[in-house]
Amino acid sequence: MCGIVGLLIRRPEFKDSLGRLAVPMLECMGDRGPDSAGLAVFGPPSDSAGLGFSLYGHGGVPDWDAVLAHHLEVSASDATLDVNGDNALLWSTMAATAVGGWLEEHWPSIDLLSVGRSIRLFKDEGHPREIAARYGFESFTGSHLVGHTRMATESMVSPAHAHPFTAGEDFCLVHNGSLSNPNSVRRRLQRRGVAFETDNDTEAGCRYLEWRMREGDSLEQAIESSFAELDGFFTFLMATAEKMVLVRDAFACKPAVVAETDDYVAVGSEFRALAHLPGVADANVYEPSPKMIYSWSVVAAGAPQTTAVVS
Amino acid sequence: MSESVEFDLAGVSVRELNQYLHTELPGSDVARVSIQNPNGRHSIAAGLDCEVEVEIDGHAGYFIAGMNKLARVTVNGNVGWSVAENMMSGEVRVKGHASESAGASAHGGLLVIDGDASSRCGISLKGGTVVVAGDVGHFSAFMAQAGTMVVCGDAGANLGDSIYEAVLYVGGAIDSLGADAREEPLEDSDVQTLRELLAGSGIDSDAENFRRVASARSLYHWNADAHQEY
Numbered sequence: 050m051c052g053i054v055g056l057l058i059r060r061p062e063f064k065d066s067l068g069r070l071a072v073p074m075l076e077c078m079g080d081r082g083p084d085s086a087g088l089a090v091f092g093p094p095s096d097s098a099g100l101g102f103s104l105y106g107h108g109g110v111p112d113w114d115a116v117l118a119h120h121l122e123v124s125a126s127d128a129t130l131d132v133n134g135d136n137a138l139l140w141s142t143m144a145a146t147a148v149g150g151w152l153e154e155h156w157p158s159i160d161l162l163s164v165g166r167s168i169r170l171f172k173d174e175g176h177p178r179e180i181a182a183r184y185g186f187e188s189f190t191g192s193h194l195v196g197h198t199r200m201a202t203e204s205m206v207s208p209a210h211a212h213p214f215t216a217g218e219d220f221c222l223v224h225n226g227s228l229s230n231p232n233s234v235r236r237r238l239q240r241r242g243v244a245f246e247t248d249n250d251t252e253a254g255c256r257y258l259e260w261r262m263r264e265g266d267s268l269e270q271a272i273e274s275s276f277a278e279l280d281g282f283f284t285f286l287m288a289t290a291e292k293m294v295l296v297r298d299a300f301a302c303k304p305a306v307v308a309e310t311d312d313y314v315a316v317g318s319e320f321r322a323l324a325h326l327p328g329v330a331d332a333n334v335y336e337p338s339p340k341m342i343y344s345w346s347v348v349a350a351g352a353p354q355t356t357a358v359v360s
Numbered sequence: 361m362s363e364s365v366e367f368d369l370a371g372v373s374v375r376e377l378n379q380y381l382h383t384e385l386p387g388s389d390v391a392r393v394s395i396q397n398p399n400g401r402h403s404i405a406a407g408l409d410c411e412v413e414v415e416i417d418g419h420a421g422y423f424i425a426g427m428n429k430l431a432r433v434t435v436n437g438n439v440g441w442s443v444a445e446n447m448m449s450g451e452v453r454v455k456g457h458a459s460e461s462a463g464a465s466a467h468g469g470l471l472v473i474d475g476d477a478s479s480r481c482g483i484s485l486k487g488g489t490v491v492v493a494g495d496v497g498h499f500s501a502f503m504a505q506a507g508t509m510v511v512c513g514d515a516g517a518n519l520g521d522s523i524y525e526a527v528l529y530v531g532g533a534i535d536s537l538g539a540d541a542r543e544e545p546l547e548d549s550d551v552q553t554l555r556e557l558l559a560g561s562g563i564d565s566d567a568e569n570f571r572r573v574a575s576a577r578s579l580y581h582w583n584a585d586a587h588q589e590y
Contacts, residue, residue: 301479304440304441319400320400320440321421322400324400325399330418336459
C-alpha cells in the first residue's frame with residue numbers, strides 16, 4: 050500500500066505548527082505503511098553561503114563532533130552541524146559532489162539524504178509513530194513538507210529504501226504505487242552518468258525527473274515526459290523550495306485526497322489522515338483527477354495551477 | 361420502533377459501533393441511529409441486516425454501508441472507496457462525493473450519490489441500482505452484469521467496458537465507451553424507468569435527455585478470428 054502526506058502552510062502563524070499538524074497525518078497513514086517512514090521539511094531558503102546536507106548514520110549515532118571537526122579540517126570553511134540523533138544537518142560551502150566524495154571516503158557509515166538551501170530530510174526503518182517521536186517531528190517548523198509511510202513491495206526494507214527520495218538540490222519525491230520498468234529507466238540514466246544508491250523503483254522515478262529538470266524542463270514538463278517513460282502505478286507527491294506538486298497516473302488506482310483552505314493545502318492518501326486539521330470540515334475536499342498535475346505555490350495563495358497531461 | 365441512538369466516533373470505535381448494529385439493534389425498538397465524527401474512518405455501518413435509518417454526519421472512509429441489507433444509510437459528507445459495495449437491498453445515499461468503486465458488485469438496493477463519483481463506479485454491478493447526480497470517472501460499470509446505473513452528468517473514459525446485461529443511462533457527455541459497450545436507442549420504457557429512478561432518488565433531471573448504453577454482446581463468444589481486437 051504505502052501512505053503519502055503533504056502539507057503546505059498559507060497562514061503565516063501556522064508555520065510554527067507545521068510539524069504538530071503533520072505528525073497525526075503521518076501516524077494515521079502508518080496503517081498503510083508500517084515498515085518505514087520519512088519526512089522532508091522545507092523552510093525559507095537560507096541566505097548563508099553554502100548548502101545544507103542532511104546526513105544519516107546508518108550504523109548508529111556517528112561521532113558527530115569528530116565528523117564536524119574532520120569536515121572543518123578538509124573544507125577549511127566555517128561549517129556547522131545541527132545534530133538530531135543519528136541525523137544531522139551539515140551546512141557547508143564545500144561543493145555537493147565533494148561532500149559526497151568526502152563521506153564515501155572517510156565516513157562510509159553516513160548516508161547523504163538531501164542537499165539544498167531549503168530542504169531537511171529524515172527517514173528510517175520502523176513504524177512512522179516511532180520515527181516521528183524519535184526525531185521530534187512535532188516541533189518542526191517551515192512552509193511545507195511531504196512525508197511517506199512505506200509498505201515495501203518491490204525492494205527491501207532499509208533506511209535507504211524509505212521515502213522521500215531526493216535528487217539534485219531542494220527536490221524530493223514520495224510515491225504510492227510501483228513502477229514496472231525501473232531497471233530500464235535506471236540503466237538509461239546510468240549511461241548518462243546519473244548515479245544511483247538503491248535498486249528502488251521510486252529512486253528511478255525521482256532521478257528521471259531531476260535529470261529532465263537539469264536538461265531544462267520545468268518540473269511540470271518533466272512530469273509530462275515521465276508519462277511516456279515511466280510505466281506503472283503511481284501517485285507522486287513532490288516538493289521543491291517553491292512548491293508542492295501532485296500527480297496520479299492514468300489508471301489512478303493509488304488514492305489521494307486534497308483539502309484546501311485559506312490556511313493550508315493538505316494532501317493524504319486517505320481523508321482520515323486529514324480529519325484532525327483545523328477547519329477541515331469546511332475545506333474544499335477533492336480527489337485529484339488522473340493525468341492532471343496539481344502545483345501549489347509556497348507564496349501564491351488560491352487554487353493550484355493545474356496542467357493536464359496530454360499523451 | 362421509535363427510539364433513536366447516537367454514537368460519537370470520537371469516543372467509540374467503529375468495531376463497537378458495528379457490533380451494536382449487528383447484534384443489539386436487530387429486533388430492538390431503535391429506528392434511527394445517528395453517527396457523529398466519522399473523520400474518514402472505514403467500514404462504518406457495514407454489514408447492516410435490518411430495517412433502520414442510519415445517518416452519518418461528516419466525511420467517511422472506505423466500505424461505508426458495505427453489504428447493506430434493508431437499512432437506509434445517509435452520509436452527510438464525502439465517502440472513500442467502495443461505498444455500498446456488495447449491497448443486497450435497502451438504500452444508501454451520499455450527500456457529497458464518492459471516491460472509487462462506488463456500489464461495486466451491488467446485488468440489489470439503491471445507491472444515490474448527490475455529488476460526483478470517481479473511477480470504476482458500479483464496477484461488476486450484479487443487480488443493484490446506482491444513481492449519480494454528478495459525473496462518474498473512468499472505467500465505470502466495468503464488467504457490470506445486471507442492474508442499472510444512471511449518471512446525470514458526464515462519464516469518464518471506457519464506460520461499460522466488458523459489460524454484460526446491466527443497462528447504463530448517461531445525461532451528459534461520454535468520454536469514451538469501453539470494449540463491447542454500445543449506445544442504443546432510448547425507448548419509452550427506458551424513459552419510464554429513468555423517470556421512476558430519478559423521482560425515487562429525488563433528482564431533478566429530464567429523463568428524455570439521457571442516452572442508453574448496453575452490451576453489444578460480441579464478447580459473449582470467443583471469436584478466434586478477431587485476434588483479440590474488439
